[in-house]
Amino acid sequence: MRFDNNLLLASFLGVATAFRRSCRPDTTSHGTDTGFYSITNTDTLTNIAADFCTTISELQNLNNNAPTTTGDILKVPCKARKRDCSRIPGSDYGYYTIVEGDDLATIGADFCTDANGLAIINDNLIAPPPLSPGMVLEVPCSWN
DSSP states (O other), X not given: OOOOHHHHHHHHTTOEEEOOOOOEEOTTSTTSOEEEEEOXXXXXXXXXXXXTTOOHHHHHHHTTTOOOOTTOEEEEEOOOOOOOEEEOTTSSEEEEEOOTTXXXXXXXXXXXXXXXXXXXXXXXXXXXXXXXXXXXXXXXXXXX
16 A cells, blocks of 8 residues: 555644543443443533444433433443544544554444445555554544
């Protein structure tokens, strides 16, 4: 894969790190993959839903359409996501730098997409792409 390093350098001058929200797994509901998230004063349901790879409607269903305010605890889809992105301001996308052991399927899952979605976003990927540490991918990054 050939990547335009000048484009990459220019884009990094205007990126902001988007920190993932974390959830506390619900250990009482076996097999549901849900957990709990405490709402902060900067949260919106749109951003919370995007970060947990779900929809506002699903959040409302999980929480019986209860109103939400700062400090409330929401039930959310909860799975460990170890990857984060550097968000492009004014965009729903950001950059992720490949590390040893990464593959498109697991990267995609952390960014609410799949390998095909990443290939579409990164039109310079050759299938199957030879991923190497240090390579930079554009990824969905809309939660902050």
